Amino acid sequence: MIPPAVPSGSHRGPPHATRALLQLALGAALISLSPVLVNVAHVGPTVAGFYRLLFGGLALALIVLVRRGRLWTGRHHLALAAVAGVLLAADLAVWHRSILLIGPGLATILGNFQVFFLAAYGVLVLREHPSARLKTAVPLAVLGLFLIFGLEWSALQWGYRLGLLLGVLTGLFYASYILTLRRAQAAVGAPSAMVTVAALCLVGAVVAAGAVVLEGESFRIPDAWTWGVLVAYGLIPQVAGWVLISRALPRLEMSRTGLVLLLQPALAFVWDLLLFRRPTTTVELLGATLTLCAIYLGATGRRPVGATPS
Numbered sequence: 600m601i602p603p604a605v606p607s608g609s610h611r612g613p614p615h616a617t618r619a620l621l622q623l624a625l626g627a628a629l630i631s632l633s634p635v636l637v638n639v640a641h642v643g644p645t646v647a648g649f650y651r652l653l654f655g656g657l658a659l660a661l662i663v664l665v666r667r668g669r670l671w672t673g674r675h676h677l678a679l680a681a682v683a684g685v686l687l688a689a690d691l692a693v694w695h696r697s698i699l700l701i702g703p704g705l706a707t708i709l710g711n712f713q714v715f716f717l718a719a720y721g722v723l724v725l726r727e728h729p730s731a732r733l734k735t736a737v738p739l740a741v742l743g744l745f746l747i748f749g750l751e752w753s754a755l756q757w758g759y760r761l762g763l764l765l766g767v768l769t770g771l772f773y774a775s776y777i778l779t780l781r782r783a784q785a786a787v788g789a790p791s792a793m794v795t796v797a798a799l800c801l802v803g804a805v806v807a808a809g810a811v812v813l814e815g816e817s818f819r820i821p822d823a824w825t826w827g828v829l830v831a832y833g834l835i836p837q838v839a840g841w842v843l844i845s846r847a848l849p850r851l852e853m854s855r856t857g858l859v860l861l862l863q864p865a866l867a868f869v870w871d872l873l874l875f876r877r878p879t880t881t882v883e884l885l886g887a888t889l890t891l892c893a894i895y896l897g898a899t900g901r902r903p904v905g906a907t908p909s
Contacts, residue, residue, distance in 0.1 A: 627866070633707075645692055645814055646817075684803035685806050686779055740890055
C-alpha cells in the first residue's frame with residue numbers, strides 16, 4: 600500500500616532527483632507484487648501475514664546488526680513499536696482476506712483509502728482546514744467506487760461484499776499504523792526508521808502467530824513453491840521496496856511522490872487483470888482510474904504524516 604508522501608527535505612538537483620525518482624518507481628513496483636504473492640501462496644491469509652512479518656523483520660534486524668546498529672532502544676520506543684506492530688498485523692490480516700475475496704487489484708485500491716482516514720484525522724483531531732484537492736478527492740473516490748461495483752451492488756454475492764468491507768477496513772488499520780509509527784519516530788531519541796520497522800515487524804509476527812493458533816491453522820509451509828513465495832513476500836515488499844522508497848522520499852516534492860506511488864495500486868490492478876484474468880468492463884476501468892486519481896489528490900492535498908510503506 601502507498602506510504603504517505605513526505606515533503607522534500609534535501610532536494611539536491613536534477614541528477615539526484617532523477618535517481619530518487621527511479622528508486623521510488625522501482626520501490627512502488629516491488630510493493631505492487633504483494634497482493635499477487637498473497638494470492639498464489641498455498642497458505643491461509645493469517646499465515647501469509649505471519650511469514651511476511653517474520654521474514655521481513657528478521658531481514659531488517661540483520662541489516663541493522665550488520666551496520667552495527669542496536670535493536671534495543673528503550674521501553675518507551677519498544678512499546679510504541681509494539682502497538683504499531685499489532686496494527687500492522689491486523690492490517691495484513693484483513694487485507695489478505697480482502698485479496699482472496701475480491702482480488703489483488705481492488706483490495707489494494709481500497710486499502711489505499713488510508714489517505715482519506717489520515718485526512719479525516721487531520722481535520723477532526725488536528726483541526727486542519729481541508730484543501731481544495733481533498734474536497735475534490737472525496738466525491739471523486741465515491742464516484743469511482745460506484746462505477747466499479749455500485750451499478751451491480753444488488754447482484755454481488757455476500758462474500759464479495761465482505762471483501763469490499765475488509766478492503767476499506769484495511770485502510771483504517773493502515774492509517775492507525777501510520778499515525779502510531781509517526782509517533783514512535785517523532786519521540787525524543789528515536790532510532791532510525793529501519794530499527795523501528797524491524798522491531799514492529801517482529802512484534803507483529805508474534806501477534807500474527809497467536810492469531811494463527813487461535814484460528815486452528817498450521818504454520819507448515821506445504822511445498823517449495825510456497826516457501827519461495829513467502830520468502831519473496833517477506834523480502835521484496837517489506838525490505839527491498841521499503842528501503843528504496845525510504846531513501847527516495849526526502850529528495851522529492853510531495854506532488855511528484857504521490858503521483859509515482861500510484862504505481863503501486865495501479866500495477867496491482869494491472870497484475871490482477873493480466874495474471875488472474877479479472878473480468879472488468881470499460882465502466883469499471885473508468886471507475887478504477889477515477890479512484891486512483893482521488894487517492895492521488897487525497898495524498899497530495901493534506902499535510903504529510905511521515906511514515907514508512909508496508
